[in-house]
Amino acid sequence: MALLEVKGITKRFGGLVALNDISFSVEEGELRGLIGPNGAGKSVMFKIIAGFYRPNQGQIVYQGEDITSQGASAVAERGLVRTFQETTLFQEFTVYENVLVGCHLHARSNLFTALFRTDKDRQKAVVTKTSEVLEFMGLTDRKDQLALNLPLGSQRALAVAIALAAEPKLLLLDEPFAGMNPEETFQMMDLVRKVQESGVTIILVEHDMKAVMGLCEKLMVLNFGQLLATGSPKEIRSNNRVIEAYLGSV
């Protein structure tokens, strides 16, 4: 059974059809890429999968369960987490606090425990987890810095760290390489690989072709809300319709 099945998703905004009958499935452990020209509908697809939008038609099936009508936080509870297109962090918190928030699902207090601090063990476990995630993403040195003071590469790493803290099984990365120079791209690619190796399935939306071709085993190409092609990087590179779509949009 595939980890994620997208079945016949259609999304309209007024008269505009953003996604037209999109179907695909992602197996556990994959690093799948989703590419396409601007406005193709990639982010919309992510938002629907992660529960921020409702589709007009179609279903999202995750681990065999229909999650189409579920909201974002419910979906995250099931291990499906997304990152955001522009760098979305808790700018006013430190790096450490950012990841701490990410641990929410395991650190939840109710009113009683919050006031009387009776769940010390659980909070301790959370502290440990936070340190682990920071270590994993190479952010330990910066843990007391304010998020807004970080360089771009670290900010993106932090965004992934927050998502990781929520212990996702399926991670949706929305253009993590945007605006990066080659060195930062290289480092980010390493991190993404590391995350995949730790057992997380990843779907990656990206414009940066080098990153996408270098990371993903399988690619999907979206254009004007239609799924143009699915295949290995090599196949996609030589696919005429894909080439046309990219050249045509210039």
Added chain:
Amino acid sequence: MINKRTSKALGLIALFAFLIVLPFTLKFHQQDFLIFLIINILVVVSYRLMTLTGEWSLIHVVLMGVGAYSSALLAKKLGLSFWLTMPLSGIICTLVAFLFSFPLFRMKQFYFLIGSFAAGEAIRLSWVYFKVPFGGPKGLRYIPSPKFTFPGLKEAIEIWEPIPYYFLTLTVVTLCLWILYRLENSRIGLTLHSIHWRDVLAESVGINIWRYKTLAFGVASFFVGIAGALLAHYLGTINPNQFAVGIMVYVLIWVIVGGTATFAGPIIGVTVLSIVNEWFRAFEIWRPLIYGCILIISIMFLPEGLESLPSKLRGVINRLLGKEEIEVNVPERMEKEEEVF
């Protein structure tokens, strides 16, 4: 070498020493003012809890009235002691809040604002309309004062004079603020702040916004209900006009001018503005206009509130000294973060 923690503790002790001595140096109507100020501090700090989750409601002052009326009625009709009616009125307020949270929280942004205004006004008009049990437009009178006994005392001490009531209010409000402060610095507080700064990001890691909005609403209502009880038993009479939308607007002004990012923000706002208000006592008629102007100036030129002044000043000083300025790109507290929706 005094470290931060010790200096904080010393500061608090100094503050309390000051607060304990203060009433004895004041005239009668100033002592009154002080009591109302302390009650209003509880009102604004509880309101701020709600605004952290992004809910700016207009029902808060009416809920204070719910607390006042509940406590008054429980004391008058059922003869319960103040020490019982006060927490009970807080609980009643929370229940009323929960009742309204189901319909209200389904509304977006300023539909919620209008909806909460309508709900509050409907409640308030019921007090006007139903002479039984609310007393109608004239309200309730002869609300009993709190009584204080301990073994060995022949007669219970009635707490109704300003100075004893001041200490009562100070104690109750300090306890409430302590609870709210602890909440602020707990895991729940962190979650509420994360909702405040980036609710979409918070959602993506599994934070159920609706749940926390309801929690904040319930807790805020509990404490504003207690504030209402404190008010009712001091004044001895309450009427619907005391909880009208005009007062709600004052609360908004105090909170906006003070700022909502920190715990102390609203406290600064209400204290500064209340003192300014007292100065202008001679210009009674002009006061709403002055308040209106302060509100407008505040929103336009200091939207992050008085609490942001220290860091702004630091920034100015740093610039004057030629130090490098850190780009602080804090989003407008007011603006709804326009995510890529």
Added chain:
Amino acid sequence: MEVVFQTCVNALVASGFFALTAVGLVLIFGVMGIINFAHGELFMVGAYSVWYLYSISGWPFFLAVVGALVIVAVIGLLMERGLFRPMRNNPLGGLINSIGVLFILQVVAVKVGGLGLMKHVPPAFPGVVQIIEGVVLSKQRLVALIVSAVLLLFIWLFLTRTKLGWALRATAQDREAAALQGISINRISMLAMGLGAGVAGVAGALMAPLTRVQPYMGHSVIIAAFIVTIVGGLGSLSGAILAAVLYAFFHTFVTTYFGGIIATILGLLIMLVVLIIKPTGLMGTQTTE
């Protein structure tokens, strides 16, 4: 039976006032996205203007109404320029600013009106018209009804038949698209505000001889205006007019038989129900998420 007819007649007159104020609110919200909490005070200033121009300065009644329109429209323009335009992308800030204006206008009214707060404006058209046996309509109210209807008709024609009106509606629908088409958002905002405020001022002006003029008369006006606009749909003019008529009848009948306070309480509850079930109101269009 006459009571029913009389109440109907009263309700008809009331719907004129409700419609005018609601239309003003919808214009302002539709184009600028700001909920004008000071709308009741604009109404109040209209009433005070008539008090001053007509009963104090002796202007002819209709001229005084026009004067009120101008005065309130100018105040509206000042509000737009100074307070709402900087808050164009911050609706909550705009709302807060309007609350500030609310306070300011109330104090100004107290100052101008003097200490004897409630003003009496003598009717310009004394006497009554008998409709049928036992059912009367004061001439003053008849005049108010006619003027409201004419004004609403003018606005309707303006919005649907003129180029400027079309531009206004386009801006209300989609500000960015309108800007791309070369429509000056600033000018349209000024127009909407001037018109929206002016209309409220006229409503207040017409109301002046029919009620006590006092600085806080805006309070009940804003509540009714909110109820009407929410029920009708915040962005919809036709909805506002329809809801105004419905609410006027509802409110007048309930007031006649049960009292004004109950009428308002029920009106608020109806508004709450609408907000829960269909927040876009009777005629509002569902915006896409």
